Amino acid sequence: MTDDFFARLPKAELHLHIEGTLEPEMMVALAARNRVSIPFRSVEQVRAAYRFTDLQSFLDIYYAGADVLRTEDDFHDLALAYFDRAAADGVVHAEIFFDPQTHIHRGIPMQVVIEGLFAAIDTARERHGMTVELILSYLRHLDEEDAFATLKAAEPWLDRIIGVGLDSSEVGHPPAKFARVFAASRERGLKLCAHAGEEGPPAYIHEALDVLRVDRIDHGNRALEDPALVARLAREAMTLTVCPLSNVALRNVARIEDHPIDRMLDRGLRATVHSDDPAYFGGYIAENFRAVAQARGLSREQVVTLARNSFLSAFLSDEALAGHLAHLDAFVRDAA
Ligand code: HPA
Numbered sequence: 233m234t235d236d237f238f239a240r241l242p243k244a245e246l247h248l249h250i251e252g253t254l255e256p257e258m259m260v261a262l263a264a265r266n267r268v269s270i271p272f273r274s275v276e277q278v279r280a281a282y283r284f285t286d287l288q289s290f291l292d293i294y295y296a297g298a299d300v301l302r303t304e305d306d307f308h309d310l311a312l313a314y315f316d317r318a319a320a321d322g323v324v325h326a327e328i329f330f331d332p333q334t335h336i337h338r339g340i341p342m343q344v345v346i347e348g349l350f351a352a353i354d355t356a357r358e359r360h361g362m363t364v365e366l367i368l369s370y371l372r373h374l375d376e377e378d379a380f381a382t383l384k385a386a387e388p389w390l391d392r393i394i395g396v397g398l399d400s401s402e403v404g405h406p407p408a409k410f411a412r413v414f415a416a417s418r419e420r421g422l423k424l425c426a427h428a429g430e431e432g433p434p435a436y437i438h439e440a441l442d443v444l445r446v447d448r449i450d451h452g453n454r455a456l457e458d459p460a461l462v463a464r465l466a467r468e469a470m471t472l473t474v475c476p477l478s479n480v481a482l483r484n485v486a487r488i489e490d491h492p493i494d495r496m497l498d499r500g501l502r503a504t505v506h507s508d509d510p511a512y513f514g515g516y517i518a519e520n521f522r523a524v525a526q527a528r529g530l531s532r533e534q535v536v537t538l539a540r541n542s543f544l545s546a547f548l549s550d551e552a553l554a555g556h557l558a559h560l561d562a563f564v565r566d567a568a
């Protein structure tokens with residue numbers, strides 16, 4: 233399989249934090265445009281700081297970097313640059329996380345964030361035919377009351393937000409901490425996702441399923457430590473949105489050659505491949521597919537299964553899903 237095959241393979245991006253697409257060049261440019269001081273003098277210095285030892289060491293830099301995002305134009309420019317990049321990687325549908333609390337706590341109103349993102353989404357549809365949905369992600373290191381305030385602040389735009397997520401520092405902040413705000417989110421018709429089992433134990437995945445009643449698990453790698461959980465996830469066809477380059481960058485997997493993606497597929501798990509925070513972890517979605525496929529010697533059939541799973545796991549109408557699967561089948565036939 234050539235680089236071109238991985239880039240043209242039609243796919244859905246389901247695990248991407250838009251703040252994690254802030255490339256060092258844009259960070260430096262927005263710092264200058266908004267007269268925000270950052271602790272780096274050049275793009276090279278920013279890149280050199282991207283050596284992580286765990287999730288928290290990444291989050292510290294990721295939240296600091298987000299401070300250059302101030303205006304509706306900033307959010308628009310950030311997201312449109314990402315959509316252009318994703319289109320070149322074969323992404324035809326994306327469901328992206330955004331972290332409103334990161335911005336609200338700095339005094340940037342929800343409206344600035346959301347209207348900037350919506351404007352870019354409209355352009356992505358016109359320019360690339362790409363469909364994009366937003367997932368409002370609650371920060372789990374903050375309390376549930378703050379999450380409730382965020383849901384309330386998003387009320388005017390909920391008809392254009394497809395779901396909610398749960399991210400940030402996992403260990404010590406179990407899913408059950410957000411039981412009530414997830415129930416309230418579900419009552420408003422929102423889909424539910426939660427990061428679980430990235431650094432946290434398998435018990436957090438059980439909780440995300442039983443207490444939050446999520447529709448998708450983000451990461452979920454540590455499920456492999458619990459055979460009964462693996463059997464349950466497989467039986468329920470519960471998606472795990474797996475991010476290979478993130479797993480290596482944050483040292484949840486020692487080397488890409490050790491990545492468990494094929495073990496997940498072999499055990500009947502509905503795994504998908506995504507990019508998480510590509511500006512920080514060294515590659516967008518096609519590079520995640522290529523790197524893990526080459527390192528693990530995946531067959532073409534396994535790679536196509538990963539792409540198919542991305543559509544099966546997306547929050548699409550039956551009609552849109554059928555269209556994407558037909559397009560994928562045609563691509564596979566033509567590429568044969
Ligand atoms: O990989 C992640 N895990 C938890 N929180 C995050 N916020 C951005 N990326 C991540």
Ligand SMILES: [Zn+2]
Binds near residue numbers: 247249
């Ligand atoms: Zn993530």
